[in-house]
Amino acid sequence: MKGIVLVLCVWVSLSLPAVAAPRAAIDSLQHLLAGPHPDTVRVVLLTQLAAELTQIDPLATIVYSRQALQLAQQVGFERGQVMALVRLGAGFREAGNYPAALQFGLRGLHLAEQLKDQPLTARALNALGYLNCEQGNSRAALFYLQRARQVAERSHTDAVLTRVLGNIGNVYQQLHQPDSALFYSRQGLALDLRNHDLSSEVGDAAMLGNIYASMGNQPLAEHYYRYSLHRAQGAGFTFALCRAYLGQARLFYPAAGWPADSALYFAQQALLVARQGNYPRGQLEAAQFLATALAARHDTAAAFRYLRLANTTRDTLFSANKVSQMQALDVSERLRLSELDVAHAQAAARRRQSWLLAALAAAIPALALLGYYSRQRQRANRQLNARNAELEAQREELRTALARLEETQAQLVQSEKMAFLGELTAGIAHELQNPLAFVQNFAEVSALLVDDMTGDGPAPAATDHGHEVLLAGLRRNLREISQHGQRATSIISSMLARSRGAAVPRMPTDLNALALEYLRMAYQGLRAKDKSFVAARTTHLAEHLPLVSVVAPDLGRVLLNLFTNAFYAVHQRRKLGEAGYTPTISLRTALLPSGHVEIRVLDNGSGIPVAVQASIFQPFFTTKPSGEGTGLGLALAHDIIVRDHGGTLTVDSRENDFTEFCICLPVPQ
Secondary structure, three states: OHHHHHHHHHHHHHHOOOOOOHHHHHHHHHHHHOOOOOHHHHHHHHHHHHHHHOOOOHHHHHHHHHHHHHHHHHHOOHHHHHHHHHHHHHHHHHHOOHHHHHHHHHHHHHHHHHHOOHHHHHHHHHHHHHHHHHOOOHHHHHHHHHHHHHHHHHHOOHHHHHHHHHHHHHHHHHOOOHHHHHHHHHHHHHHHHHHOOHHHHHHHHHHHHHHHHHOOOHHHHHHHHHHHHHHHHOOOOHHHHHHHHHHHHHHOOOOOOOOOHHHHHHHHHHHHHHHHOOOHHHHHHHHHHHHHHHHHOOOHHHHHHHHHHHHHHHHHHHOHHHHHHHHHHHHHHHHHHHHHHHHHHHHHHHHHHHHHHHHHHHOOOOOHHHHHHHHHHHHHHHHHHHHHHHHHHHHHHHHHHHHHHHHHHHHHHHHHHHHHHHHHHHHHHHHHHHHHHHHHHHHHHHHHHHHHHHOOOOOOOOOHHHHHHHHHHHHHHHHHHHHHHHHHHHHHHHHHHHHHOOOOOOEEEOHHHHHHHHHHHHHHHHHHHOOOOOOEEEEEOOOOOOOEEEOHHHHHHHHHHHHHHHHHHHHHHHOOOOOOOOOEEEEEEEEOOOOEEEEEEEEOOOOOOHHHHOOOOOOOOOOOOOOOOOOOHHHHHHHHHHHHOOOEEEEEEEOOOEEEEEEEEEOOO
16 A cells, blocks of 8 residues: 555656646646545645645645545554645645644654654654744744755755755845855755746745845846746745745835835735735735835825734734744643653663673673773763753753743633623623613603693693694604614624624615714714704715615714714814804715715814824724723724725824714625
């Protein structure tokens, strides 16, 4: 059976053309998998297919690697398990799940070492080195990669050595040692061309572009970037495309001054490729570059949007929970290595003792040498005991560190749960304030109407005609109480569904009617609290506005929050007593040529200071005095528009002049 597997491995590697596009190789492997094969052969085919998809679709790599691992475990195919584990680690690495990548990579390395399979050991070491390089752990990456190079050279595994050399060049570039980086990257590219390894070739070419760019040689940098893009575009290698596009963007970005449009174009291409290829690390670097470049061009809104994307991606890759998991796995690996050192030391001691006994047996005729060898043995035993004591102390220290890390991880998880619970509770309370205020006001008015009807109030009892008028008003108030009570129930149901992650159905909605309704409700709410407040309301509603599929209660909650804030702002400015000031709220809707619907809410209130505009959508941030706001209204509104409806919510404001919020929603075809 092993012979069949080896023959098939060679056949697969030779049957696909060396210069063929990766898609042809993928199609060929999928065609082979469709046929009947022994289980061990299917394991090899699955891991080969996962390898071809690593730089194109890491999620598919994870799926095929899991299938290969399960099948290899079922049939007891240990070499297949190593191949699947290493490929699983690569898939999780490209998908941004570094703890899972480290866990599967270490499992693959341990099993390869147990099998004493040098080519597989070199692959596992190279994967761990590249993982540490992706995380910026340059020294750890260099440790694994140098070991991988030694093993690959001893076993003459050029297919692994070509990857290792390029990765070592990448690490030296991280360490700002361009000469060493250039030396290894050139060797890696030459070996790539000899082995027809297109995936490694495009990555090494892009890295050479980075190296020459850091050395100030722009013509050579542009040459290698264009070369990498030309070779990688047809293959769809996400990592190489991201690296080459970002490298070109940095070439067009000046040391100071206004970034060129070319820099923004290449950076946006890098972000697009990273998103399409599910490559979080490339998405993080592209978003960071765009945020910096757009900030230099004073495009604050766009820069802030990309900065939020970069922060979200960074949290996904390097959250405190993931860092603690990585540290725990690293401590476990160090503990394993220390235990291996103990085992090696004990084996060496046993060998020395065997040699000593053999020497003593051979030296029986020369009794004078007996004392000498005895002293040597005692000295070796003392050294071994000292070494054992030292290693035991190190193991105990590592166990303590591991326990502390596990405790910290549990505390982080509990803190995240409590923070989410507090945010949900505060959000529900904040959202319920408006409908409950309406219910209370209409209930008080209804009580007064009943008193007038029965004659218990300060006014004289009404006549029959007066009773009819009072009853009509009472019915209207009861309808309002019922409507706002149902709205409060809807808010509670929606918030609870959101906390469980349940999907809320969307319905085609007339946005003009919805906006007018909530403008009226917000104005009535403020008038109920302060009868002296009066504000002008102007509307410019687009005719023939199409129906948009939205969650109407959620969107209404957003509009009510924006209108309430606008009325609050003009009310606060009116209190200052400016001569000739008229509080004004403007509502405008429009259908954009891009196929989006736009809702704008403009007020001439006190405005928002520039220093705090970047923070208004953050949870628990509020510009209102203490006790007048929870800081969750705009944060929840932003989540509803952006996360739930796929739109945008932006703000433009000038202090003591105006504030305008703009909601932009896509209209499905």
